[in-house]
Amino acid sequence: MTKFSNPSASPDQRSQEATNPHSPVVEFGADKPLHLDSGVVLSPFRIAYQSYGTLNADKSNAILICHALTGDQHVANVHPVTGKNGWWETLVGPGKPIDTDRFFVLCSNVLGGCLGSTGPASINPETGKPYALDLSIITIADMVRAQAMLVDHFGIKQLFAVVGGSMGGMQVLEWASSHSDRVFAAVAIATGARHSSQNIAFHEVGRQAVMADPEWREGRYLEEGTIPRKGLSVARMAAHITYLSETALHRKFGRNLQDRQNVTFGFDADFQIESYLRHQGMSFVERFDPNSYLYMTRAMDYFDLAAEHEGRLADAFAGSKTRFCIVSFTSDWLFPTSESRTVAHALNAAGASVSFVEIETDRGHDAFLLDEPEMFSAINGFIRSAARARGLLQP
Amino acid sequence: MSVNTTSRVDFDVIASLVNPGARVLDVGCGDGELLELLQNTKNVDGRGVELSQKGVNESVARGLSVIQGDADSDLKYYPDAGFDYVILSQTLQATRNPKNVLTELLRIGEKAIVSFPNFGHWRMRASLLVNGRMPVTEELPYSWYDTPNIHFCTINDFVDMTREIGAQVETAVALNAFGQRIGFNMPWGFWNLFGQQAVFLLRR
Numbered sequence: 001m002t003k004f005s006n007p008s009a010s011p012d013q014r015s016q017e018a019t020n021p022h023s024p025v026v027e028f029g030a031d032k033p034l035h036l037d038s039g040v041v042l043s044p045f046r047i048a049y050q051s052y053g054t055l056n057a058d059k060s061n062a063i064l065i066c067h068a069l070t071g072d073q074h075v076a077n078v079h080p081v082t083g084k085n086g087w088w089e090t091l092v093g094p095g096k097p098i099d100t101d102r103f104f105v106l107c108s109n110v111l112g113g114c115l116g117s118t119g120p121a122s123i124n125p126e127t128g129k130p131y132a133l134d135l136s137i138i139t140i141a142d143m144v145r146a147q148a149m150l151v152d153h154f155g156i157k158q159l160f161a162v163v164g165g166s167m168g169g170m171q172v173l174e175w176a177s178s179h180s181d182r183v184f185a186a187v188a189i190a191t192g193a194r195h196s197s198q199n200i201a202f203h204e205v206g207r208q209a210v211m212a213d214p215e216w217r218e219g220r221y222l223e224e225g226t227i228p229r230k231g232l233s234v235a236r237m238a239a240h241i242t243y244l245s246e247t248a249l250h251r252k253f254g255r256n257l258q259d260r261q262n263v264t265f266g267f268d269a270d271f272q273i274e275s276y277l278r279h280q281g282m283s284f285v286e287r288f289d290p291n292s293y294l295y296m297t298r299a300m301d302y303f304d305l306a307a308e309h310e311g312r313l314a315d316a317f318a319g320s321k322t323r324f325c326i327v328s329f330t331s332d333w334l335f336p337t338s339e340s341r342t343v344a345h346a347l348n349a350a351g352a353s354v355s356f357v358e359i360e361t362d363r364g365h366d367a368f369l370l371d372e373p374e375m376f377s378a379i380n381g382f383i384r385s386a387a388r389a390r391g392l393l394q395p
Numbered sequence: 396m397s398v399n400t401t402s403r404v405d406f407d408v409i410a411s412l413v414n415p416g417a418r419v420l421d422v423g424c425g426d427g428e429l430l431e432l433l434q435n436t437k438n439v440d441g442r443g444v445e446l447s448q449k450g451v452n453e454s455v456a457r458g459l460s461v462i463q464g465d466a467d468s469d470l471k472y473y474p475d476a477g478f479d480y481v482i483l484s485q486t487l488q489a490t491r492n493p494k495n496v497l498t499e500l501l502r503i504g505e506k507a508i509v510s511f512p513n514f515g516h517w518r519m520r521a522s523l524l525v526n527g528r529m530p531v532t533e534e535l536p537y538s539w540y541d542t543p544n545i546h547f548c549t550i551n552d553f554v555d556m557t558r559e560i561g562a563q564v565e566t567a568v569a570l571n572a573f574g575q576r577i578g579f580n581m582p583w584g585f586w587n588l589f590g591q592q593a594v595f596l597l598r599r
Contacts, residue, residue: 323460325455326462341463344462344464345469345472346472348462348472348473349472349473349474350474351474351477353440353442353460354442354460354462355454355455355459355460355461355462356451356461356462356463356464357448357451357452357455357463358448358451358463359452360448374452377452377456378452378455378456380456381455381456381457381458381459382455382458384458385457385458385459386458388458
């Protein structure tokens with residue numbers, strides 16, 4: 001671990017984004033408390049968001065995008081910290097399958113996040129210091145409750161669609177289950193109705209890496225002016241492997257050496273894959289709050305939609321009028337197709353309208369963020385058909 | 396799952412049997428052509444199941460509610476009487492357990508519409524009689540060793556099976572080699588000889 005490069009963005013810049021973001025923020029005061037699954041009442045709290053396109057007169061053209069574990073609200077604009085393009089610009093934008101010329105697209109930083117919504121890096125109004133671990137554990141359902149309050153804030157009664165991948169897909173399923181009359185169409189990509197034991201295991205490795213870093217300071221690193229850089233990097237490195245596939249890794253890196261002819265008989269990053277992972281780890285630290293990573297991973301671990309319905313997943317969608325589109329990828333071993341198929345079968349059993357496509361790709365879980373024409377074509381067909389049914393598009 | 400793509404003369408017959416606005420499940424929906432026809436002409440609330448991923452993705456891109464699945468193993472996930480019609484077009488002969496599939500169709504749907512190639516057609520019989528080999532025709536172009544059609548039956552065989560599972564034949568249509576309907580009031584034996592395709596509307 002001696003070869004970590006110095007990050008270009010400072011922790012200051014990142015914590016700045018947590019408390020004073022480059023996004024509009026809605027403050028929910030004492031009159032609008034949020035009752036969390038943990039039993040804690042969170043008040044006040046705030047939600048940062050980005051929006052694209054125009055809300056129509058009857059407010060029927062809104063699409064909510066739910067971001068993944070390490071994603072944020074910057075779906076289709078340049079990221080204020082990294083300077084990179086929006087994370088889903090392939091799917092969202094003018095003339096894209098989620099067409100911002102036609103739809104009002106909304107994406108909020110999830111509760112517990114670190115890009116402006118209330119999270120562990122936010123200032124606790126009771127102490128004047130960052131929450132750190134004093135913030136209650138946040139669940140996927142809590143994230144969705146907070147999003148529903150944001151949707152209320154815009155006066156939107158029913159979302160035309162809720163769309164998301166991975167942890168975002170969990171939020172989509174939660175929306176469709178607990179707010180089904182507010183969701184006309186739902187697109188859940190590379191996700192599942194629960195987090196598997198293996199997935200919890202990987203998250204635990206990540207959390208332990210963060211907490212084992214002495215710079216973590218029992219979560220109080222912001223007050224103490226430190227940053228558990230190495231811990232969060234290792235967490236990201238381990239997680240990143242789960243987002244890829246063996247085939248894709250081998251195709252991209254093989255056993256190629258990094259800027260050298262021979263191995264060095266040491267622990268430098270001899271292999272390209274090592275160098276790549278170290279870079280992934282370090283650049284993640286620049287833009288993500290370590291405690292927020294703990295909270296996000298925990299939210300995913302706790303998600304189990306069937307458990308909330310006596311183990312019957314179909315009951316989570318009973319009587320649903322929502323149209324569903326479920327998408328999985330052949331090489332995704334984090335959320336394998338079998339998880340999506342379980343959701344599709346439950347939706348069938350509930351009599352819901354469901355499309356389910358499995359996309360052939362070797363790019364693993366991350367495929368949902370990449371240029372996958374067959375995925376775009378399926379989502380485009382689904383969205384257009386739903387828009388016709390909703391009267392947003394001429395037949 | 397839907398394996399005969401060379402001739403879909405049965406689509407119009409199937410469409411004529413479906414009431415407007417009905418809830419329809421097409422098992423083995425292929426690329427969604429029939430479902431789209433039914434949505435456009437009969438305004439049905441249509442769903443589909445298709446084995447091939449290519450067919451599913453094409454169907455979804457058309458805006459249809461289709462999932463990847465297997466008629467033999469996945470029909471059990473559907474609730475009782477969730478549909479007015481369950482359609483099985485040119486797929487029965489490719490299932491592993493046709494009798495079980497047919498029973499499932501009538502559990503899921505108030506009615507079932509089944510179309511299949513009639514192996515009792517005189518050309519099949521003649522081909523086997525004269526050549527002594529499994530028939531390979533324009534409509535059924537596969538050789539015996541690579542055919543997905545593992546359970547061929549004749550119209551007479553099918554009628555027997557409907558009796559075995561206690562299904563009522565509400566309407567039956569046989570189509571000749573030119574896709575024309577063979578007249579009513581003919582005995583099953585006549586249809587079995589001259590019908591190249593058969594379409595049955597069954598109820599419980």
